[in-house]
Amino acid sequence: MRRILGIDPGSRVTGYGVIESNGIRSVHIASGCIRVADKKFAKRLGEIYRRLSEVVEEFKPQEMAIEQVFMAKDASAALKLGQARGAAICACVMAELPVFEYTPRMIKQTVVGSGGADKDQVQHMVKHLLKLEQKLASDQSDALAVALSHAHTNSTLYSLAKAGGWRR
Structure with missing residues (x-):
């Protein structure tokens, strides 16, 4: 069993x-x-870094997976999201964790079976796959979806490599 930290940056x-x-x-x-x-934006980035460093210290994951930035209508929001991702990635890199990145579409495809799934479908599947009863915040379930996506994707790639890769 591998311990994986999934992050939904914001x-x-x-x-x-x-x-x-x-x-x-x-x-x-x-x-x-x-x-x-x-908080002011720079303070928010510092807080993301500090608190994720604490999460890494407490739970000692072996790998980190994070959602990639997507370009929304607002370029300013995408830039801020990218900076939040940077703070999160730095916290994990400083702890010497390998970092893996996945697109929102790939995460949804892996967890739900459809790259166009909505947030409710993702949350439902996360709760089902992890056998959770409690209510999850949207960002929390998205982060768990990132971790699940990494676990399943990485396992498939490892199995293929072990078996000699794709064969025709």
């Missing part, structure tokens, strides 16, 4: 989720949201 709310997985079976270890909305 400049105001950053979700995190820690799972253990062998690529087939996954278990929820911890998850939550880092809320930093009431």
Whole structure:
């Protein structure tokens, strides 16, 4: 079993989720949201870095997976999201964790089976796959979806490599 930290970055709310997985079976270890909305932007980035460093220290993941930035209508929001991702990635790199990145579409495809799935579908599948009863915040379930996507994708790639790769 590998311990994976999934991160759904945001400049105001950053979700995190820690799972253990062998690529087939996954278990929820911890998850939550880092809320930093009431601070100046530079302070928010510092807080994301500091609090994710604490999560890494407490739960000792072996790998980190994070959602890639997508270009929304507002370029300014995309830039802020990219900076929040940078703070999160730095916290994990400083802890010497390997970092893996996934597009939102790939995460949805892996967890739900459809790259166009909505947030409710993602949350439903996350709760089902991890056998969770409690209500999850949207950012929290998205972070767990990132971790699950990494666990399943990475396991498939590892199995293919072990078997000699694609064969025609």
